[in-house]
Amino acid sequence: MRSIMIIGGGTAGWLAAAFLARALGPREAGGPRITLLESPEIGTIGVGEGAFPTMRSTLQFLGIDETHFIRSTAATFKQGIRFDDWLRAPGTGKRHSYIHPFEPPFYAEGLSLVPYWLQQDPRTRLPFAEAVTIQSRVVQAQLGPKGPGEGDFAGPLRPPKPPSRA
Numbered sequence: 001m002r003s004i005m006i007i008g009g010g011t012a013g014w015l016a017a018a019f020l021a022r023a024l025g026p027r028e029a030g031g032p033r034i035t036l037l038e039s040p041e042i043g044t045i046g047v048g049e050g051a052f053p054t055m056r057s058t059l060q061f062l063g064i065d066e067t068h069f070i071r072s073t074a075a076t077f078k079q080g081i082r083f084d085d086w087l088r089a090p091g092t093g094k095r096h097s098y099i100h101p102f103e104p105p106f107y108a109e110g111l112s113l114v115p116y117w118l119q120q121d122p123r124t125r126l127p128f129a130e131a132v133t134i135q136s137r138v139v140q141a142q143l144g145p146k147g148p149g150e151g152d153f154a155g156p157l158r159p160p161k162p163p164s165r166a
């Protein structure tokens with residue numbers, strides 16, 4: 001393979017180009033020529049400003065500094081999305097809300113908690129996000145987005161603030 005062309009210069013196109021360039025190596029080292037074609041007439045969707053926490057590993061692979069990337073794109077990390085009242089039609093008087101977490105469910109010593117959650121009684125078990133991730137607590141505490149002055153994340157969440165001195 002000597003040449004790859006990617007059509008479309010939105011999020012998917014640019015990430016694919018950067019990923020392939022890194023994975024297949026530079027041209028001087030025998031890697032393919034990678035060309036990205038952007039349309040001057042059709043714009044990007046470009047409305048997203050919050051990346052998944054898993055974006056960290058993509059940036060690491062690409063060799064892009066996380067803090068530099070976040071500041072340059074005025075972006076942040078989303079911890080999840082709260083969906084309010086999607087389950088029932090309006091006017092039924094019943095409310096429903098759930099959080100879709102953006103971090104894979106908690107793993108400990110190679111074991112996922114998900115099968116254990118599935119075995120529990122659906123009428124009484126905790127909501128999925130609450131049972132198998134810490135994301136919903138973070139969202140409820142409004143600690144989700146990364147602040148502009150914060151450095152690279154060491155994990156999917158920002159570290160707790162150090163206690164203030166009296």
Ligand SMILES: Cc1cc2nc3c(=O)[nH]c(=O)nc-3n(C[C@H](O)[C@H](O)[C@H](O)COP(=O)(O)OP(=O)(O)OC[C@H]3O[C@@H](n4cnc5c(N)ncnc54)[C@H](O)[C@@H]3O)c2cc1C
Pocket residue numbers: 007008009010011012013037038039040041042043044045046047048049050051052078
């Ligand atoms: C309201 C809303 C909020 C969102 N919020 C977030 C968020 O917070 N976080 C997040 O990660 N994602 C978010 N998204 C999703 C995210 O914005 C999109 O998934 C992402 O931008 C899609 O990227 P794309 O590369 O597939 O498409 P696009 O960014 O649309 O890029 C498509 C590219 O293809 C080009 N193209 C099209 N046709 C041709 C052609 N015939 N020839 C050549 N080029 C062509 C266009 O010019 C463009 O450059 C949101 C989406 C919406 C609608």
